[in-house]
Amino acid sequence: MKHPVLANRVRLIVWWLVWLFMTLGQLLLYYYAYGRFTTTAIPDGIISLIIYSGIGLSLWYPFRYFNATSSRTTAVITNLVVSGAVAVTLWVLINKYFVLLILPKVNDYQAYWEATFPYRIGTGVFIYGLIVLAYYLFISLYNLSEKNAKEAKLESLVKETELKMLRSQINPHFLFNSLNSVSSLTITDPEKARDMVIKLSEFMRYALSKKDEQPVSLRSELENLRLYLDIEKVRFGDKLSTEENIEEKCLETKMPVMLLQPLYENAIKHGVYESTESVRIITQAKIIDGYIEITICNNYDPAPSLRRGTGTGLINVARRLELFYGNKASIKTTKENGIYTVNLYIPTDFL
């Protein structure tokens, strides 16, 4: 913790202004105590201002120490009382010593000092109280903001980690099967093999390079998905076909990167993997009242598959939407007449 006054120029100015104000008050009080005005009061006031201000500034260090070391209230109070007594005594005595040192010829100073002595102790204690109050207020505010900052940092860290985890990972099945297709194509159709390696590389680059959660346009998401679907088409041939029906004005809408990928992966997994018939994946996007509606549908074989899906893909997409858009985006799935449909609603001007 830095010194609350010395570390900040504005605070230092305020500090001196407050002291000036207090010195004026002090002058008035001593005038009342002494019964008449004396020229000694001015140098006395200035010197006391400088001394107590110095003592006040250095009091910060013992305070910080007390605050950090002892948590028991009685110990803190004892510490404060002792240091207060020391500070006030020092101030009163040093003040007198310096005035006499600088102005040895002023003869009524001894009388003035004696008359105002109880008031000096009083103002000393009062000012000391103010300093304690100010410093402790600063310490508690500092701790509070420190705590808030820590919490906010932790929260954003948790959110970031969660978003990273939710980012769809490349399915190892997809990767190794694609590589197997490439291996096969190098013999039967080297041209196509090269084409596939390039597509696979581009897809991987897109999936891996976007480390941070920078939003991307629907256009680039769709371009990447085309790569993915093209690769799957090489694997499955006529069994997989696609269709796109995208309104031009949707293309620049921003969304989290790789948001749609798990939905297509599901369409492949539950559609193409499980069916002997050919599967058609249809993608539509249109704008309705400030929202973009993305619809992905595919036909599937309604016979039960070996194992139930865990639903992880859909849950992750829904959670990402929630983290990004709060409650402003939504996802919905329907199964009807052998057609599986996913509807996504995303605000167009959110990101």
Added chain:
Amino acid sequence: MEKIRTVIIEDEAPAREIIKYYLKDLDYIEVIADCADGFSGLKTISTMKPDLVFLDIQMPRLTGIELLEVLTEKPEIIFTTAYDQFAIRAFELNAVDYLLKPFPKRRFLEAVKKATDKIRTGTGNKEPVSQLLAKMPEPASPVNRIVVRKGNAINLIPVEQIKYVEAQDDYVMVYHSGGKALKQQTMKFYEENLPKTDFVRIHRSYIVKVTELKRIEPYGKDTHVAILQSGDKLPVSRAGYKHLKEELNF
């Protein structure tokens, strides 16, 4: 010498092509058929009785694992799979070999040689499927269907239609809404793979679907009997009664 009659069961065309390409130079191997899904693969094996099968695991309609479950006469199997690392461990001891896609030719030829030796010497793997399946580690999600053979017909029974499962020596009898079917599997497999929210093991020999229960009555000292909607009565052991209590909160 007779040629080794081989079938390739694999749903991706390029994956079939590479196997055929690797086999081209081996004049003692004859590829008699290739299939793109589990069902046609099963039919082909049953009718053509090949010596050797290249079998993918992830396939439509019937997976390679299910296909193996219902085969009565097993040819030598070489698994070709992309990433089923658990399956790999499980099948290590049973199949002749397993190939991880993409596989190099050298590795492929090794597998074929192993299979050829087995077929030529007649020391084929005769380990029962139940033991093989018992080696399967616990899966991430419960099964959704089981595959049974009835005569020559293969039926896929959705899990919702299963009423209860009864242990019968090395087999289990699965009672479902369309009748009953004998399977070469363990009770442990069903206990671990049926959806745990729907099925309870009430006895060493019985796993029952909770919604099939009509009532439970005391039967002798410490034991109970479960009466099903169908009127069937099943014994409930002490441990089974405890499971039921936990599951149904009574």
